[in-house]
Every structure is written in structure tokens, then in C-alpha cells.
Amino acid sequence: MLMVGILIVVIMGIIVLLIFGSEGEPLIGGERDEHGCLVAAGYSWDRTIGACIRDWELDDDELRAAGVAVDYIGWDGLTVVEVMIANCSGCFLVKLTNPEYVVLQVVLSNWEVFVGSFEDCVLAGFPVMESYPRQCNDGSVTWVEVLGSKSCEVDSDCVVFGRSGDCNCGCYNKGDLPSGTGGACFCEAPESCGCVGGVCEGVFG
DSSP states (O other), X not given: OHHHHHHHHHHHHHHHHHHHTTTTSOOXXXXXXXXXXXXXXXXXXXXXXXXXXXXXXXXXXXXXXXXXXXXXXXXXXXXXXEEEEOSSTTOEEEEEEOTTOOEEEEEEETTEEEOOSHHHHHHTTOOEEOSSSOEEEOSSOEEEOOOOOOBOSSGGGEEEESOTTBTTOEEEETTSOOSOOXXXXXXXXXXXXXXXXXXXXXXXX
């Protein structure tokens, strides 16, 4: 009977170690290495870029764009999730996450970081001032949020606002459009709009 009790204790100890690991913390499928990279998801540390990447997904230009974006954000433990190429010279949209899985986006134009709107400023990780409207400062310019409702009840509530390349282009409630385009942005306007789950959503071809 004593042997059975000892055996049960040993088995329970093994199960606890398997679940919690040697440090007493839960082991999760998204466990990170010493650089904060999600190895199980295929990410590894790139010393040149200074972030976690999946190098087989990126060509030389995309790697260069990722490096510019990482330098610009300047945080430790960043992961380059995606690099999208735009139809202009040196134009990219780089998506990153920090160790807390907060998504950041950096827009490049001619290989330089481009911030052209309140949304760009927020997505790049700059602090937001809780004024009304809200404001975001990128270190040199303060951007003010352009208000406009996207709530809807039926498809006819929603209209396309702006053209591709305009700030704030997208789908809005026709009764509450933003006050203006606000200049050139990395923005693709949808072909049409519909009311999906109470929100105006764009349809892209």
C-alpha cells in the first residue's frame, strides 16, 4: 500500500513538471526563446534587423524595410509579422508585434518612415492624448483624430469615403463622414460598402 502511495506521488510530480516546467510557469505552445522569438511559429532572431523574423518569407527589399521599421520603433523584443509592398518606390507597410502581442504598423515611402494621420501615429506605437478629439504626437507632429461614425443598421447607411491614398479613406455612415481626407496616406479605398454586424465594412475586388 505504501509503494502504491509513493508511486502516485511520483506520477503526480511528473505531471506537474510537464504542465508547469521547472520554473513553475505554464508552458504554452507560443513559448519564446531568449530573444523573445516564437520558435514554434517559425520565428528566429535576426541580429542585423534586431527582431524576430521568418527569413524565408522576406526578400532583400522586404528585409531592408523591416530593418527600417524596427529601428524606427526602437523597442526590444519586436517580431516582424508581415511586410507588404506598395506600388511606389521604397513603399512598404510593415506589421510588427511587441512581446505583449500589441500590433504595430509602420508605413515606408521611398525607404523612409511616413506618418500621415492620427491612425498612422497610433499604429506606430506613439502615445495617445485622451483629449477630444484624441491626439497623437510622433515626436515632431501632433495628429488629431478625425471623427466619423462607422455604425450602421442596413447596407444603404454605408458609403465609400475618399480615394486610395487619401487619409481616412474607407466605409463610413453616410450621415457622419470625416471632415476631410487629411492628405496622402497608405490607404486603399474599397470598391463598395456593406453593413456587417452593425459596422460599415469595405468590399475589395
